[in-house]
Amino acid sequence: MLRPIYYVAKATFHEAWRRRFLNGILVFAILMIGSSRVLMYMQPGAELRMLVDIGLGSIRFFGLLIAVFMGARLISDEIEKRTIHTILAKPVSRGQFLIGKFIGGVTTVWSNIAIMGVAFYGLVRLTAPRVAAAAEGESWVYSLDLMYGRVLGSIGLIFLELFVVTALAVTFSTIFSWILATISTFFIYFVGQMSEFIHQLADPERGATPVAAIVLGTIYRILPHFEIFDMREAILDPARPLPWEHPAKVVIQTCTYVVVVILIGYLFFNEREV
Amino acid sequence: MCFRIRRCCAIATAIRTENLAKLYGTDSEGRPVGLVGLTLEVAEGQIFGLLGPNGSGKTTTLKLLLGLIFPTSGSGEIFDLKLGSPEYKRRVGFLPEGPYFYDHLNAVELLRFYATLFGMSGPDLEKHIQELLELVGMWDRRAIRVRDYSRGMLQRVGVAQALLNDPDLVFMDEPTAGLDPSAQIEMRNVILRLRDEGKTVFLCSHLLKDMEPICDTVAILSRGTVRRLAPMSELLSGDSPRYVLTVAGQSEQVQSRLASLATEVRPREGNLEAVYEDQGAALNAANQIGAAGAKILHVGPERRTLEEVFVEVVGGE
Numbered sequence: 001m002l003r004p005i006y007y008v009a010k011a012t013f014h015e016a017w018r019r020r021f022l023n024g025i026l027v028f029a030i031l032m033i034g035s036s037r038v039l040m041y042m043q044p045g046a047e048l049r050m051l052v053d054i055g056l057g058s059i060r061f062f063g064l065l066i067a068v069f070m071g072a073r074l075i076s077d078e079i080e081k082r083t084i085h086t087i088l089a090k091p092v093s094r095g096q097f098l099i100g101k102f103i104g105g106v107t108t109v110w111s112n113i114a115i116m117g118v119a120f121y122g123l124v125r126l127t128a129p130r131v132a133a134a135a136e137g138e139s140w141v142y143s144l145d146l147m148y149g150r151v152l153g154s155i156g157l158i159f160l161e162l163f164v165v166t167a168l169a170v171t172f173s174t175i176f177s178w179i180l181a182t183i184s185t186f187f188i189y190f191v192g193q194m195s196e197f198i199h200q201l202a203d204p205e206r207g208a209t210p211v212a213a214i215v216l217g218t219i220y221r222i223l224p225h226f227e228i229f230d231m232r233e234a235i236l237d238p239a240r241p242l243p244w245e246h247p248a249k250v251v252i253q254t255c256t257y258v259v260v261v262i263l264i265g266y267l268f269f270n271e272r273e274v
Numbered sequence: 275m276c277f278r279i280r281r282c283c284a285i286a287t288a289i290r291t292e293n294l295a296k297l298y299g300t301d302s303e304g305r306p307v308g309l310v311g312l313t314l315e316v317a318e319g320q321i322f323g324l325l326g327p328n329g330s331g332k333t334t335t336l337k338l339l340l341g342l343i344f345p346t347s348g349s350g351e352i353f354d355l356k357l358g359s360p361e362y363k364r365r366v367g368f369l370p371e372g373p374y375f376y377d378h379l380n381a382v383e384l385l386r387f388y389a390t391l392f393g394m395s396g397p398d399l400e401k402h403i404q405e406l407l408e409l410v411g412m413w414d415r416r417a418i419r420v421r422d423y424s425r426g427m428l429q430r431v432g433v434a435q436a437l438l439n440d441p442d443l444v445f446m447d448e449p450t451a452g453l454d455p456s457a458q459i460e461m462r463n464v465i466l467r468l469r470d471e472g473k474t475v476f477l478c479s480h481l482l483k484d485m486e487p488i489c490d491t492v493a494i495l496s497r498g499t500v501r502r503l504a505p506m507s508e509l510l511s512g513d514s515p516r517y518v519l520t521v522a523g524q525s526e527q528v529q530s531r532l533a534s535l536a537t538e539v540r541p542r543e544g545n546l547e548a549v550y551e552d553q554g555a556a557l558n559a560a561n562q563i564g565a566a567g568a569k570i571l572h573v574g575p576e577r578r579t580l581e582e583v584f585v586e587v588v589g590g591e
């Protein structure tokens with residue numbers, strides 16, 4: 001049962017790592033993270049803020065590009081290039097194939113984030129003590145250890161966020177061509193960034209009509225809430241609340257969401273003619 | 275155990291379809307496009323040819339049989355299992371039309387990948403892969419990546435992956451397309467060897483010259499409908515017991531003599547062929563002509579080519 005999934009995932013992972021386009025994004029991300037070491041001096045007095053913003057921003061942004069551009073092609077490319085014919089003619093069920101492709105895709109995304117994350121975390125550990133020492137006596141003080149922990153936490157959240165993005169991309173790629181799947185995933189990602197805003201719009205006490213409240217409320221409930229993955233504000237400010245109550249809850253919610261999204265993808269893929 | 279008994283005591287059915295249809299709509303003249311209703315039974319151990327012009331529904335049939343697309347109506351079974359079920363795929367091999375593979379792999383990596391989907395691995399597998407690549411003449415070129423393959427090389431590796439699991443039933447879509455003459459002969463030998471090993475081979479093609487010498491049974495498909503289904507020998511011998519006399523040369527004198535008794539006289543490959551209603555008339559004519567000094571090349575029952583039968587069945591399409 002699990003064997004075909006493993007081998008499809010492995011082949012997907014290997015193929016993805018051979019794609020120059022994706023390699024290029026990773027190289028660019030690492031360069032970007034490295035350059036934050038220099039760019040941070042553009043904001044005297046807020047060097048760490050700059051370092052964190054550029055570094056985490058790069059991991060998130062380039063990770064997103066990798067997740068979408070790879071994920072949206074996972075199934076649609078197999079169908080468009082007809083490589084799927086010989087595979088589904090082997091004793092591999094459609095469910096096994098889909099899960100294998102998804103796992104291969106997610107591990108590719110995660111390994112890319114891991115490389116970027118290690119580079120960024122190393123840079124923070126090297127840079128932060130010096131900046132802190134130079135800032136001695138300034139009006140704002142913070143705990144370096146708390147900051148390191150929260151940097152790691154932020155990187156962890158990017159893993160979860162792109163887990164959801166990859167699942168969305170794969171599911172769209174079972175339905176659409178890769179171009180449409182790419183556009184749809186970006187669309188959901190950007191709308192998902194605004195889920196809190198939509199939530200407020202749906203609030204009758206703020207003037208939403210009953211129909212709008214139902215429609216927007218439903219959209220809010222279906223959308224992934226990408227805001228919970230962003231704790232950048234809290235990294236340098238221990239007083240800032242985290243965007244979630246408990247890390248375990250975020251993990252469980254994310255995994256549930258991913259399972260549901262992939263299940264929907266499976267329902268489409270099972271009916272898809274290839 | 276059960277499996278054995280079935281095999282030795284009765285010829286089992288490899289493929290069975292019942293009004294299997296896949297409709298893609300209608301053409302400009304309102305005729306249905308796709309596969310209209312296929313009822314077939316393919317016994318184990320034979321080479322079955324599904325022949326038909328371009329767009330007649332051959333590839334559609336194969337995709338249905340492999341569960342890549344789903345029927346609009348009707349049903350089918352392979353080894354008594356519902357179409358599309360992964361279970362029968364352990365016993366099946368498939369060479370698609372103009373096959374496509376992961377193009378960043380080379381031949382060995384590609385076969386290794388497909389083998390893992392069957393749960394095959396280990397040193398025996400490496401040996402098996404070498405044998406298969408030698409069989410299709412790709413062992414010396416095993417390091418070349420698929421993206422740099424020629425059409426014929428794709429076809430060869432396609433055959434190797436179709437035979438990876440030592441299948442009992444092999445589907446091949448246009449197996450001889452894109453192959454050079456010697457590769458075509460090799461392909462034919464591979465197919466015949468599969469039958470000798472007791473396997474069932476299901477071929478789709480419009481290349482009649484390649485199919486004529488190998489198929490045991492033929493179905494002629496046209497616009498999604500089977501127009502003729504018969505053993506090849508029956509198809510080619512025709513219904514009438516007519517006889518043909520072939521005489522060397524095309525001299526007018528011989529021609530007029532032949533014509534006096536024959537139903538039909540026609541030139542063929544620099545010689546003359548006369549058709550007679552029965553054996554006696556043909557032998558009689560052969561004696562007369564021979565006594566007159568003409569050179570008799572052949573007297574025998576009329577055999578049509580598959581092409582002639584095909585054109586007759588399919589018409590001018």
Ligand SMILES: Nc1ncnc2c1ncn2[C@@H]1O[C@H](COP(=O)(O)OP(=O)(O)OP(=O)(O)O)[C@@H](O)[C@H]1O
Binds near residue numbers: 328
């Ligand atoms: N996905 C599809 N959508 C619409 N029509 C299709 C589709 N696939 C096949 N058809 C139509 O169904 C008919 C049969 O196609 P099929 O590919 O089975 O032909 P074929 O016999 O394999 O032809 P060829 O010898 O050219 O390979 C054609 O008219 C084709 O246009």
Ligand SMILES: [Mg+2]
Binds near residue numbers: 334
């Ligand atoms: Mg075809």
